[in-house]
Amino acid sequence: MSEPLGVAVLGAGRMGADHIRRLDRVVSGARVAAVGDPDRDRAEEAAAGIDGVSVHTEAEAALDAPGVAAVLIASPGPAHEEALLAAFARGLPVLCEKPMVPDAAGALRVVEAEARLGRRLAQIGFMRRYDTEYRRLKALLDSGRLGRPLMLHCTHRNVSSPPGFTSAMLVDSSVSHEIDAARWLLGQEPAAVTVLRPRSTARAPEGLLDPQFVLLETEEGVLVDVEILVNSGFGYQVRCEAVCEAGSARIGEDRAMVVTTSGAASEEVPQDYLVRFAGAYDREVQEWVDATRRGEVTGPGTWDGYAASATAEAGVRSQRTGARTTVELAPRPPLFA
Ligand SMILES: NC(=O)C1=CN([C@@H]2O[C@H](COP(=O)(O)OP(=O)(O)OC[C@H]3O[C@@H](n4cnc5c(N)ncnc54)[C@H](O)[C@@H]3O)[C@@H](O)[C@H]2O)C=CC1
Numbered sequence: 001m002s003e004p005l006g007v008a009v010l011g012a013g014r015m016g017a018d019h020i021r022r023l024d025r026v027v028s029g030a031r032v033a034a035v036g037d038p039d040r041d042r043a044e045e046a047a048a049g050i051d052g053v054s055v056h057t058e059a060e061a062a063l064d065a066p067g068v069a070a071v072l073i074a075s076p077g078p079a080h081e082e083a084l085l086a087a088f089a090r091g092l093p094v095l096c097e098k099p100m101v102p103d104a105a106g107a108l109r110v111v112e113a114e115a116r117l118g119r120r121l122a123q124i125g126f127m128r129r130y131d132t133e134y135r136r137l138k139a140l141l142d143s144g145r146l147g148r149p150l151m152l153h154c155t156h157r158n159v160s161s162p163p164g165f166t167s168a169m170l171v172d173s174s175v176s177h178e179i180d181a182a183r184w185l186l187g188q189e190p191a192a193v194t195v196l197r198p199r200s201t202a203r204a205p206e207g208l209l210d211p212q213f214v215l216l217e218t219e220e221g222v223l224v225d226v227e228i229l230v231n232s233g234f235g236y237q238v239r240c241e242a243v244c245e246a247g248s249a250r251i252g253e254d255r256a257m258v259v260t261t262s263g264a265a266s267e268e269v270p271q272d273y274l275v276r277f278a279g280a281y282d283r284e285v286q287e288w289v290d291a292t293r294r295g296e297v298t299g300p301g302t303w304d305g306y307a308a309s310a311t312a313e314a315g316v317r318s319q320r321t322g323a324r325t326t327v328e329l330a331p332r333p334p335l336f337a
């Protein structure tokens with residue numbers, strides 16, 4: 001049995017702490033070797049009780065810590081480019097949370113840096129590709145049983161947005177999941193995006209455009225509509241219905257316990273992604289650890305991260321005017337063919 005993969009986790013906030021717990025207690029073949037977060041208290045709290053872990057307030061010190069052989073980036077999106085480039089400079093394999101880099105130019109610099117290395121090192125945290133329902137939908141579409149896809153109708157609702165969440169982030173952070181899922185399910189790149197702004201919910205913080213309605217058109221003419229509402233107040237709901245020439249398929253119906261009493265039935269609704277996608281995160285990190293130990297990258301990569309960011313950036317431009325905006329992708333380097 002070879003050594004467990006020593007992972008440095010950058011960012012020990014909500015996602016980082018959950019990934020640290022997962023690496024420490026859920027997945028096999030890995031251990032948390034270092035935690036890096038400018039907030040030392042947070043890093044220490046997340047690392048508490050883990051044998052052999054070191055805690056750092058500088059990301060680069062965490063990457064250079066003893067026993068580190070791979071990196072999991074869970075810092076805020078704007079910090080990802082620097083962390084990815086630092087990992088590449090050290091030849092360290094990476095699992096980087098979405099959005100890979102929120103702006104398209106920065107995302108492309110990451111793609112180009114990896115292309116210059118001549119080998120893939122990074123996986124991006126589009127965990128829906130590891131969700132059992134999404135995987136069943138993908139397998140069904142790939143089987144051809146439903147015929148050619150015509151439309152995807154998607155719903156993405158959060159209970160509330162975290163502090164500092166901006167109108168752009170509804171598209172480049174939240175809807176980045178639907179952009180990636182649509183590209184993956186359909187095997188097509190987006191060609192244009194239109195973002196409409198209905199009136200905002202009174203639950204949204206002052207000035208936040210919430211909800212928004214995002215319409216993607218793919219290069220082969222499939223329409224993907226996404227309702228994004230990050231201050232629903234009532235639940236975490238992620239749904240997707242594929243409408244095809246010979247049938248339709250829907251995933252994401254809330255499937256928790258149904259309670260019937262006094263002549264009415266009620267159903268539990270998950271309150272956040274850590275519950276709804278718990279199994280997907282576990283599979284994502286386990287498959288990343290396994291592939292990394294084999295010296296491979298098997299999940300979504302930097303090209304997928306770039307395509308999502310470029311599409312989202314066009315969406316944020318459209319958000320200002322409501323105008324249909326074309327998505328211009330750079331040529332795809334052969335490494336990502
Ligand atoms: N895949 C998914 O479903 C989800 C992904 N995310 C993504 O995970 C990432 C982190 O999000 P949250 O945990 O919600 O944020 P958070 O705000 O809870 O935590 C971020 C942490 O990163 C630290 N940090 C700031 N700058 C840093 C740097 N340069 N290096 C290292 N650490 C730094 C902060 O001190 C904080 O502790 C984001 O990219 C976000 O989009 C978040 C929620 C769900």
Ligand SMILES: O=C1[C@@H](O)[C@H](O)[C@@H](O)[C@H](O)[C@H]1O
Nearest residue numbers: 098158173174175177230273
């Ligand atoms: O990635 C995520 C968050 O960053 C984002 O803010 C939420 O809207 C998503 O539901 C969640 O999966």
